[in-house]
Amino acid sequence: MESDKIETLIEKYFQGETSIAEEKQLQDYFSAPNVAQHLEQYQPMFAYFSQTRQQQFTQAVPLQTKKRNVAWLSVAASVVVLLGVGTYVYMNDNSSREETMGTYDDPEVAFRQTQKALAMLSAHVNTGIEGVQYLKEYEVAKDKVFRK
């Protein structure tokens, strides 16, 4: 293409009056290897434009259905909470009812259980006392030192 035609196009271009087709002509001219020397200064501009046009958005399109997911999550969470509270209340109910009804119906069994429980209690108390027995030694030693 003759460079004087390009020159007029360039002038139009800088006035903002070129059409898309004319701008494409300029693009083609400046991306070809044989650019007239006095027009070379415009080459980087057009090279930059066509280079930038190649840039792409490489990220995935974020098509999450976040809203619906959140809704389902809250439903699931509330179900879990309800179930938890329900079972807790149910269990509590059961145990309290057992307490009020008494544990043993047969007096024999009740007696034996009570004996066992008391025996266990006294055994534990005795171990406690054994531990305290040592204190007596201190008492003796103290009496030896501070004779009255």
Place this chain on the structure above:
Amino acid sequence: MDQHEFVTLVAPFKDKVFRLAKRLLVSTEEAEDATQEVLVKLWNKNNSLEAYSSVEAFAMTITKNYCLDQLKSKRAGNLKIVHNNFTDRQPSLQQQLEDSDSLSWVERVINTLPEQQRLIVQMRDIEQYEFEQIAKILEMNETAVRVALSRARKTIRTYMTKTHSYGIG
């Protein structure tokens, strides 16, 4: 509209959205975030999208507004964030270096333009939109777009001529 339809609808212009965002926000990461944000906004409008005559123009308008908002909120803050692309420049041959240098010069010059001129250069010279479309996206009239474009191009030319003939004249 299901996801598949949405993806095919968005595919032709999502790169343009990204490039426009990058023109304004400069950093690639910021631009990627902005693009995703814009796509999410479109997806949320899913059902009313058919009402728009051109979804692409609508998307570009959203992008423009979103990016300007971003810039405004950044500026309002005390911290001034300087966007940069911290990419390593591959070492290359002398000529390649020279070429990419003059290209990055163009980029630097464009990024010093006022936001509106940057938008217009991006849409006209890079995305090759018609003036009518640009006017619609930017909510301006066509004459104003032409004037701003002419100014922007002349600014770029001034800088380029200066660097091109540096040390000669």
